[in-house]
Amino acid sequence: MLSGILISVVFLVASGLALAGLLLLAERRLLNFGPCTIDINDGKKVLQVNGGNNLLAALAENDIFIPSACGGRGTCAYCKLKVLDGGGTAGPIETPYLTQEEIKDQVRLSCQVRLRNDVRIRIPNHLFDIQRFRGRVEHKRSLTHDTVELRIALEKPSQIAFQAGQYIQLESEPYRGREAVMRAYSISSPPSQKHAVETVIRLVPDGICTTWVFDVLKENDPVTFSGPYGDFYLSDTDRPCLFIAGGSGMAPIISMLRDMREKDNCRRVVFFFGALTRSDLFYVDELRQLEKERQWFRFVPALSNEPPDSGWEGERGLITEVIARCLPDTAEYEAYLCGSPGMIDASVKVLTARGIAESRIFYDKFA
Ligand SMILES: Cc1cc2nc3c(=O)[nH]c(=O)nc-3n(C[C@H](O)[C@H](O)[C@H](O)COP(=O)(O)OP(=O)(O)OC[C@H]3O[C@@H](n4cnc5c(N)ncnc54)[C@H](O)[C@@H]3O)c2cc1C
The missing domain is CATH 3.40.50.80 (Nucleotide-binding domain of ferredoxin-NADP reductase (FNR) module)
Known part of the structure; x- marks a missing residue:
């Protein structure tokens, strides 16, 4: 009797494990979580990555930073790029942000492209120059009741080149059950200051990154950001x-x-x-x-x-x-x-x- 029960339990556990294995295999097949190749600008750079991730994140893991002000939520439409092969069709989150012309031109929001196959993409060459920086909070100074000036001294790399008007993407750390996010902050210091960047950050009630900056981040803490991003800078004219x-x-x-x-x-x-x-x-x-x-x-x-x-x-x-x-x-x-x-x-x-x-x-x- 006891051995009968034991045999049934062993049988149930074994079939459960087999079923789980089969499901995992099926999921991996369906989602193709195997390795994928990302070919950028006709072979200028070719990356081997694990499938399953979104294109924006997979590129960032390989130090290619596409602008993304919302941190991959599909709400800022900054992370557009051309997916020439392997990206499938644009989904309902991204189509409101794409013109008919862009859809015809195979433009996608890279945060919405899930890697299932090898892909061929095209990005502007200047994006190869964006770097990830590690630094330390040199000061966090109150400017008003809800705004601080955050100055980050750069450690590695120790210098940044940018144009006045460009922005960085600050990476917050997980805190109090909230996830790590990336958010855009314009640089307020002039480009002549190469060893630090200054930003002006206004508290957004319940905002993930700004609450982290206001409540968690202290002077001398390590911080990470990427940049510089954006084309909001003075044109080369003499107009007022x-x-x-x-x-x-x-x-x-x-x-x-x-x-x-x-x-x-x-x-x-x-x-x-x-x-x-x-x-x-x-x-x-x-x-x-x-x-x-x-x-x-x-x-x-x-x-x-x-x-x-x-x-x-x-x-x-x-x-x-x-x-x-x-x-x-x-x-x-x-x-x-x-x-x-x-x-x-x-x-x-x-x-x-x-x-x-x-x-x-x-x-x-x-x-
Ligand atoms: C190019 C650019 C430059 C910028 N430069 C600056 C700058 O110099 N200084 C500056 O202060 N800001 C700047 N911003 C804005 C900044 O990037 C952030 O959007 C802002 O600081 C809020 O970030 P957060 O993580 O604190 O808020 P988030 O967490 O993004 O929340 C924003 C709002 O959405 C709500 N929210 C969050 N998650 C959800 C959810 N799941 N459902 C419903 N509501 C939700 C929050 O309650 C909050 O009200 C810039 C933005 C862009 C695009």
Whole structure:
């Protein structure tokens, strides 16, 4: 009787294990988790990777960094590249971000391409220059009640080359049950500072990376980021510039201004900075000083929610209203905008209606 039960148990366990093995095999076959080849730019680089991962992550593991502001969630559409073979068809998460032209051109969001086969892809050559950096928090300084300046001293590599206006992707560590993520932060220091990068980070309530920066990250802690990314930098013309920023959108703009000051710029610049109240303003002394020193620069901070009796004598209202009031003739300008998507969309509408061609409006949406 006992041996009968024992035999049945052994039989059940053995068949359970066999079934699990079969299922695993079937899954591996179906998902093809075997090794895959990624051929980049017609053999310029060929990678051997394990299948199953998404293309964006597989490339990053091999030190090829594709811009991705949302950290692979399929919501920023920054990680577009051409998948010429082996990527299958675009899925429902990515199609809203692709134009008909792009779909025809085999453009995909690399974070949505699961590696099941060998793939052939095409990326812009400059992406080969993006590196992963290790550094240490040199300082974390409060700028306002919800914004800090984070300065990272570089250790390996010890220098970075970038253009004012570009951004890095900071990698947070897991904490309090929240996963490690990558998020985009514009560099606020000028390119002349090669041994460190400075960023301006605004706390997003319940945001994974910003809560990590505010609550967990301390001075002297190690940090990792990749970069530099992005094409939001000054064009090579001598047109006057209209800078418009809100909140932490200050970061790439102040990097450009610091760079222009160092290079003895002679383009005219008007900078409109939108904030809710006076307590949301920062870098005002530095910008007022620049205004005093350099004739080409004018700074216009504008508050949309400052109490009427606070004694604030500067501009009030939405940034779009303030531009219309303070700068009647904008047609000759080139515009550089940075901040929330809402602020940027509203400003672009106003600027195009006031005669600035869309081809002369550049922006980075902090989506
Ligand atoms: C090019 C670029 C440059 C940028 N530069 C800067 C900069 O210089 N400074 C700066 O401060 N920011 C910048 N940003 C924004 C930055 O990258 C982050 O998006 C921002 O800091 C929020 O990150 P987070 O991880 O803290 O928030 P997330 O975790 O991404 O959360 C964002 C919001 O979504 C909500 N959320 C998160 N997960 C879920 C979920 N599963 N379901 C529903 N809601 C959810 C959160 O509650 C929160 O309100 C930039 C963005 C871009 C694209």
